[in-house]
Amino acid sequence: MNEPNVLRRHDVASLDAVEHSFRAGALAEAVRDAPVLDTRSGLTAEEFAEEYRGTQRPVVLEGHAADWPSVRDWSFEVLAERVGGVEVVVDSYSTKAARKVTFARFVELLRESEAKDDAPIYLQEWYYQTTAPELAADMPELDIAQYDFRRDLYGDKASTNHQLWIGQRGGVTRMHQDSYMVDVMHAQIVGTKRWYVMGPDAVLPRDADGEPDFDALLASPQAKLHRFDLKPGDVLYLPANWFHRIELLENSIGLGRKCLDQVNLRLHIKQRMTELLALLLNYDEVAETHPELVDVVMARSRTWANRMDIDLSRLRP
Numbered sequence: 001m002n003e004p005n006v007l008r009r010h011d012v013a014s015l016d017a018v019e020h021s022f023r024a025g026a027l028a029e030a031v032r033d034a035p036v037l038d039t040r041s042g043l044t045a046e047e048f049a050e051e052y053r054g055t056q057r058p059v060v061l062e063g064h065a066a067d068w069p070s071v072r073d074w075s076f077e078v079l080a081e082r083v084g085g086v087e088v089v090v091d092s093y094s095t096k097a098a099r100k101v102t103f104a105r106f107v108e109l110l111r112e113s114e115a116k117d118d119a120p121i122y123l124q125e126w127y128y129q130t131t132a133p134e135l136a137a138d139m140p141e142l143d144i145a146q147y148d149f150r151r152d153l154y155g156d157k158a159s160t161n162h163q164l165w166i167g168q169r170g171g172v173t174r175m176h177q178d179s180y181m182v183d184v185m186h187a188q189i190v191g192t193k194r195w196y197v198m199g200p201d202a203v204l205p206r207d208a209d210g211e212p213d214f215d216a217l218l219a220s221p222q223a224k225l226h227r228f229d230l231k232p233g234d235v236l237y238l239p240a241n242w243f244h245r246i247e248l249l250e251n252s253i254g255l256g257r258k259c260l261d262q263v264n265l266r267l268h269i270k271q272r273m274t275e276l277l278a279l280l281l282n283y284d285e286v287a288e289t290h291p292e293l294v295d296v297v298m299a300r301s302r303t304w305a306n307r308m309d310i311d312l313s314r315l316r317p
């Protein structure tokens with residue numbers, strides 16, 4: 001509640017202010033001249049580890065997943081044929097628009113929405129491995145992602161929580177940081193997606209009238225505002241805590257794969273423990289101070305317990 005950095009706040013007014021600035025304000029102007037992120041092709045896993053992961057610098061690895069079967073063969077219709085009966089939650093980031101449909105129906109809705117020029121629909125953060133695990137073979141493990149320490153920490157089931165992001169041109173994922181100190185490793189499969197990123201220490205303060213001060217944000221060297229387009233076969237590496245906002249320039253499918261770098265292990269565990277202990281020891285206060293987050297965190301913790309085969313009725317394993 002007392003978070004002074006507007007970029008880190010989760011209340012609707014703060015999220016709207018940032019989004020509005022990207023669409024028609026100071027940030028929209030600033031991104032026009034923002035530099036493009038480092039883009040490399042043909043890097044080996046060792047070169048990637050040394051030049052980028054080791055120094056926590058983001059990079060686009062052009063064509064690094066170009067030989068994936070998904071990049072070669074997928075379209076919305078191909079997926080509808082393969083996993084059309086599977087249930088998904090469309091527009092899950094909007095409590096008003098969220099609805100459960102089959103994947104085949106989602107593709108129909110998307111086509112209808114395109115025909116009517118309606119607001120774009122977006123299937124965000126689909127943890128497909130629980131309901132459509134057969135798709136995983138089309139997105140083989142990346143050599144550069146081997147360092148993901150979650151496998152050692154939680155085992156395969158909890159660490160393969162990769163997500164598919166499937167949506168209509170014009171769809172947006174608002175500016176955010178990922179939780180739990182994980183790196184973003186995003187592989188683009190279909191269509192082009194524009195990313196806007198800012199450094200982990202970017203601060204959007206308030207001015208004397210209490211309004212977000214975008215000029216102060218942009219004047220700070222910590223802002224590190226970049227923009228770039230991710231195309232089919234490209235893989236983005238964005239170190240932990242970098243802010244990111246995404247706009248679909250075309251109908252798009254992307255795979256969000258997270259990686260825990262061992263250097264972030266202590267802070268990762270601290271964040272998980274903070275959430276669990278706050279829910280356990282301080283539920284009422286958390287529900288009052290973070291009403292918009294408490295259900296999400298409860299659901300996330302249940303899913304995590306489930307993936308870890310934790311029996312919540314037992315005190316000892």
Ligand SMILES: O=C(O)CCC(=O)C(=O)O
Nearest residue numbers: 165173184186246254256
């Ligand atoms: O592709 C998107 O819309 C969002 C992806 C994202 O936030 C992620 O992979 O961390």
